[in-house]
Amino acid sequence: MIDLYAAGPMEQFEIVKLIPLSLGSLDISFTNSALWMVIGVSVATAFFVFAARGRALIPGPLQSVAEIMYEFVADMVRGAIGSEGMKFFPYVFSLFIFILMSNLLGLFPTIPGAPHGLHTFTPTSHIIVTFTLAMLTISIVIVYGFYKNGLGFLKLFVPSGVPLWLLPLIVLIEFVSFLSRPLSLAIRLFANMLAGHIILKVFAGFIISLLGAGVAFGWISIFPFLGTIAITLLELLVAFLQAYVFAILTCIYLNDAVHAGHH
């Protein structure tokens, strides 16, 4: 813990087991990733419960923020799926808040000297987490699509107005395109968070290296310092934007399940 600045840019993504658990041969340890998910969910729950406790007709500042978030997601769902899509609102809202909280809380700097297991951690910077969220979305799309439309859901793969001889190829391409959806959802969120945190760490590392280089070069460290501030602000934007993109694409894919055949 003394060697604070020797950490490489990838060390922040290390998974540390906090409470080792196992189910048979399956490792289900409570890790730092799980800890930060729990923190994210707790913060979100506490915020919404606290903000809504007044139930005022004319909302106070906190209640306003909560209502704006609600309206924001509700408009997104209504805009993409229509009012019959509001049955998916709880799912999309939970997804949006969970990703937003994971992204934002991961931006907090670690308290210097904290044990490794308690370092600030961004669960969404691991592709397995984002891929699980993406598979959850696609599973809902597939299950609800077949439940609502029966085999008519397969019309999703057959665009209208295609000549018959071209149809096998088009269906194959559409099928690959459909399979690529969870992957593209997962890669986008994970790559954004990973890249942002690495850049932040590398730029911050420059400051320390330059300061260590003596008086002659030390003053240059003001530039990476300004850069770090700018990137932190950019990362705040990216954290919100990626949560929004994930949620809006979930809505667009759910729309395929609700309105199959209106492609």
Add this chain to the structure above:
Amino acid sequence: MADDAGKQNPPSLDEFSKRLDAVRGDKTNAESSRAGSGQAMGRAFRVASELLAAMIVGVLLGLGADKFLGISPFGLLAGALVGFAAGVMNVARAMKNMHGDSSEGG
């Protein structure tokens, strides 16, 4: 001049809602232009990941076909082509969605 009219008799509801709409329109325009650069980067990332994901899926399907049907390397070749085609279609669809969004006013 508008102030004079306002003092003499309160503005009608129609007039008021017109003025409110004008102010609201200004606000949404300003917001959309300010969010412009951030949104552009989000779009770029979206397009890139759509293309990449479809190609990965295509190549993996092709490799799977190679392995289970024993037709190496034609499965990989066909898979890469189909994956690329699907990726381009994904990108085209994403762009269409984005234009739809912006013309609706967002």
